[in-house]
Amino acid sequence: IDELEPRLEVKLFHRRRSGTALTSAGEDLYERARSMQHFADDIERSVRARDQREEGLVSVASPDGVGSLWVAPRVSTFLERNPRIQLSLDCLIGPAAPDSQARPDITIALDKSRAEIGDDTSTLATLHYVLAAAPTYVETYGLPASAASAAGDHRTLRQTGQISQQEVWGKRATAVASLAFAFETNSSAAMVAALRAGAGVATVPTYLFTLAPELTLIGAEPSTPIKLWLIVHREARNAARVQRVAEWLKSIFDTRVHPWFREEFVAPENFSAPQEPKKPVRRSKS
Numbered sequence: 001i002d003e004l005e006p007r008l009e010v011k012l013f014h015r016r017r018s019g020t021a022l023t024s025a026g027e028d029l030y031e032r033a034r035s036m037q038h039f040a041d042d043i044e045r046s047v048r049a050r051d052q053r054e055e056g057l058v059s060v061a062s063p064d065g066v067g068s069l070w071v072a073p074r075v076s077t078f079l080e081r082n083p084r085i086q087l088s089l090d091c092l093i094g095p096a097a098p099d100s101q102a103r104p105d106i107t108i109a110l111d112k113s114r115a116e117i118g119d120d121t122s123t124l125a126t127l128h129y130v131l132a133a134a135p136t137y138v139e140t141y142g143l144p145a146s147a148a149s150a151a152g153d154h155r156t157l158r159q160t161g162q163i164s165q166q167e168v169w170g171k172r173a174t175a176v177a178s179l180a181f182a183f184e185t186n187s188s189a190a191m192v193a194a195l196r197a198g199a200g201v202a203t204v205p206t207y208l209f210t211l212a213p214e215l216t217l218i219g220a221e222p223s224t225p226i227k228l229w230l231i232v233h234r235e236a237r238n239a240a241r242v243q244r245v246a247e248w249l250k251s252i253f254d255t256r257v258h259p260w261f262r263e264e265f266v267a268p269e270n271f272s273a274p275q276e277p278k279k280p281v282r283r284s285k286s
Contacts, residue, residue, distance in 0.1 A: 038102065052240045055084035060245065062108040064161065065188030066127075066228065067091035070207060071108075074252050078245075085241050093186055105236040106246055109229045118234030120246075125253040125261035127205040128223035132215045136198030144201060146219045155182035155200030159191045162203065207260045209268040223265045228253070 005012055012026035022030060062071055068091055075087060090104060107114060108124060115121045131150050133143070144150035158181045182200050185191050195202045196212050206223065209215055230249060236242045255262045259271055 054082060054240045054244050056241050057086045057088060058106065058241050058245045059088040059104040060106045060108070061090045061092055061104040063110055064091045064093050065205065066108055068189050069192065069211060071252070078248050082244060085244065087245065103233050105233050105242045106249065107231040108249070109231055110226060112229045115231045116234065120232040120237050122230050123227060124230040124250065125228040126263045127226045127228055128260065128265050129203050129205055129226065130223050131201055131218035132195065132204050133201045133218060134196050134198040135214055135216060137200065138216050140198070143216065144218050147221050150201045150218055157181065157183045157191055157194055157200045157202040159188055160184055160186045206268055210260065210271065217268060
């Protein structure tokens, strides 16, 4: 910096005893440098996309619950079969790093509009959300007769993503936000741990019943279906390693094997029943 400022004939930092701060010229230079880095990342990604070797890094972004509770437990099998591929999984809990502008190679999204022109977009699964409670909670406080009863007379737990993702949850987000909650968290894993420990009643996807079969389904109300989309970045979609990861992700959400991801609701007690053949996945270019 001491060499750059005289060369540019401009002051980039205010230097104070408490630390340093960018000047207006420094902020302008910083933004331009970020743009240059983003452009360089795009060039690198474009070149890497031509690579037909099934090795190297593949970045995946996923909603917290899906990433930590469903994808991560299945990574071991993928890595055993593809030892030369490295997976980077971002579960999108906290804010993105200030200097992180590059899009992931693959995005598992709750909102199709996150796709950009040229991306490969396909339906990955449907998540069906229902109310559930642990046996210990039911034994102590009784089984809520309905969703309304659960909301009014019982302790409720909530994952804050169900409130902030208004474009996905719609009116349900408003309803969840209005609840007098006993516990809330931005971590799906934390909410599931609290739920299984009997802390209260929560809205959860039905695939959770395969991980926590002891849970009790509450009420007979229809589930809330949320579409899950697979978006492959346009500049990465032709790379062999990215294609391999995309194929693997589709396989672990295959409704022939995992009926809880079907478009129509399948009750947890029917998860082991024979299922109809899966219809072909519809693909589109965004």
